[in-house]
Amino acid sequence: MPELPEVETIAVGLRRRAVGLRIDEIRLLWPKLLRGAAADLRRLRGKRILDIRRRGKMLLVSCEGDLHLLFHLKMTGQFHWTERAVPTDKHTRLRIAFRGGGPELRFRDVRKFGVLRILATPRPLEAAPLRALGPEPLAVSGPEIARLLARRKGRLKSLLLNQAFLAGIGNIYADEILHAAGLHPLRTSSSLTTSEARRLASSVAKILNAAVEAGGSSIRDYKDADGVDGSFQSRHRVYGRKGEPCLRCGAPVERRVIGGRSSFFCPKCQK
């Protein structure tokens, strides 16, 4: 479930290790991973990786020649480094080998929801899938978030999950943010007082910063690109804690489906 903190952790780890490497060969083991022409993949051969960064939940690998690999990890996508000679397992969807030998970078994705696009443009952030994203929650000020909130309506839970509102928040962090803000997931943005909007904005930054610092949350099978678990799962205060006491007021945490997504919240201290 890579959300912003997990993708950020992966991006930092990959950047450290992959920038400067020259791509030798990209092999697509699961053709449907790539949206677009397979011929585009071959254009990457011989290109050097210049930068790797995150935007929302997407990972952008920028190479020479204004060519970019744009990954969305969806539910179960993960990267890892492996010696070329090691056989791939059945969930490996892509392998990228580099000039000069050394380990190759592999993309695994058990549920095959992951998506890869090739962007050929000097300004990838303005290209189709990235253009539609809202601002980065950690790059935008509290008052700005409050202002964005005032322009929207609808339930807070759905709004936080809306990537066009803020980019990168998923189900886990949406629930944790709302709990930290003491706001009920069914509250609407138009019902917020100024101080509630401010509380929500600061909770967005507080939770996401803490999660990035902890290397993300490793529930199920998330690991970063170096195979390391995150630790933020031990600090979840509502997510996955149905029936357990709220860590603020002691009332049992409730689970309810909101907008088709399981939502955990404290019915007593989230108003």
Next chain:
DNA sequence: GCCACTGTTAGCAT
């Protein structure tokens, strides 16, 4: 063995 559930997003209907 069956079914519910898992979390993300596109696409479609309302």
Next chain:
DNA sequence: CATGCTAACAGTGG
């Protein structure tokens, strides 16, 4: 603009 449903997929747990 908002919401709700489904499909895409595979594994886990009851």
